[in-house]
Amino acid sequence: MKEFSDIAGGSITSMHCGGIITKLYEVESIEELFRLLKRFNDFLVIGSGTNMIFSQNRLETPVITLGAAFEYIKLEDNETISVGAATGISKILAFCEKNGLSGIEFMAGIPGLLGGSITMNAGTKDRGILNKVDQVKLADKHGIHTLSADKIPFGYRTGGIPDRTVICEARFQLKKESETAVRKSIQSYLLKRMHQPGGYSCGCIFKNPSGTSAGRLIDKAGLKGVRIGGAKISEIHANYIINEGNATPADIIHLMDMIRYEVKQKFDIELAEEVRIVG
Ligand code: EPU
Numbered sequence: 001m002k003e004f005s006d007i008a009g010g011s012i013t014s015m016h017c018g019g020i021i022t023k024l025y026e027v028e029s030i031e032e033l034f035r036l037l038k039r040f041n042d043f044l045v046i047g048s049g050t051n052m053i054f055s056q057n058r059l060e061t062p063v064i065t066l067g068a069a070f071e072y073i074k075l076e077d078n079e080t081i082s083v084g085a086a087t088g089i090s091k092i093l094a095f096c097e098k099n100g101l102s103g104i105e106f107m108a109g110i111p112g113l114l115g116g117s118i119t120m121n122a123g124t125k126d127r128g129i130l131n132k133v134d135q136v137k138l139a140d141k142h143g144i145h146t147l148s149a150d151k152i153p154f155g156y157r158t159g160g161i162p163d164r165t166v167i168c169e170a171r172f173q174l175k176k177e178s179e180t181a182v183r184k185s186i187q188s189y190l191l192k193r194m195h196q197p198g199g200y201s202c203g204c205i206f207k208n209p210s211g212t213s214a215g216r217l218i219d220k221a222g223l224k225g226v227r228i229g230g231a232k233i234s235e236i237h238a239n240y241i242i243n244e245g246n247a248t249p250a251d252i253i254h255l256m257d258m259i260r261y262e263v264k265q266k267f268d269i270e271l272a273e274e275v276r277i278v279g
Contacts, residue, residue, distance in 0.1 A: 002026040009054025016200040018054030028067040037141040047113035055279040085115030102177040105185040109193035115167040130154040137169040197236040200243035206271040215239035
């Protein structure tokens with residue numbers, strides 16, 4: 001197990017800003033993970049930090065991350081794969097393409113690792129990864145539990161995974177297709193995401209309210225390009241906040257408050273955060 005002290009939140013998140021994390025543990029086996037789970041009542045799990053912002057306050061809660069031992073894809077049979085939680089979504093899709101397995105192409109272009117994607121049920125506006133998961137293996141201080149997807153109360157950008165558990169693996173039932181068909185399907189989703197902004201961000205900041213798009217509302221409120229400190233509402237897609245290099249978590253949080261306020265004033269709609277603010 002690797003143990004790190006006083007890590008800058010910005011060094012492990014795609015927003016590239018954040019306060020100090022007192023302890024970060026990188027586990028390399030289930031045994032190491034159990035040891036930590038028995039030791040801590042409260043903890044946080046981080047994958048590649050694509051949907052998380054650490055506030056300016058020092059974080060005393062221990063943070064756990066899964067190491068390379070949790071990065072794998074196993075072909076169980078013709079159409080079934082089991083995937084470790086630390087595996088990148090892009091790697092899973094490359095595997096699906098090579099093996100002609102169809103079903104999760106809609107995840108193409110979504111950054112991050114499988115564990116985080118399941119936690120927030122990442123996906124498109126009408127589908128999340130949990131729609132395609134067949135079962136999930138979760139660890140807590142008592143051991144490993146296998147949960148079938150129909151027992152998980154997931155929804156739009158909500159994984160429904162129990163608190164104080166760590167996602168270790170997920171199994172997918174996919175459909176055999178030609179490599180070319182899977183590639184074309186992946187490319188079609190990548191094309192749809194081509195208009196999304198680059199730079200330091202967390203992807204979409206707010207969930208889409210029912211029946212509309214948060215990006216469209218923020219845009220209609222005239223907020224594109226608005227800045228607080230080093231944080232800016234993207235001119236390309238209004239549901240993205242971009243760290244222009246020197247944003248503090250407070251800049252981002254103030255900008256989010258301002259967006260929420262303006263959208264509520266103009267459209268009487270309360271925006272809910274998609275991004276997780278910690279600390
Ligand atoms: N729109 C605007 N102005 C903007 C942004 C969008 O008018 O600044 C309009 C678009 O023209 C379009 C509509 O709003 O008519 C929807 O926009 P888009 O297709 O970009 O989809 P979205 O609802 O904003 C959702 C997901 C994205 C995902 C895309 C594509 C949420 C919160 N967002 O965005 O996911 O990539 O669909 O599938 O569900 C993420 O979760 O981090 C994320 C970026």
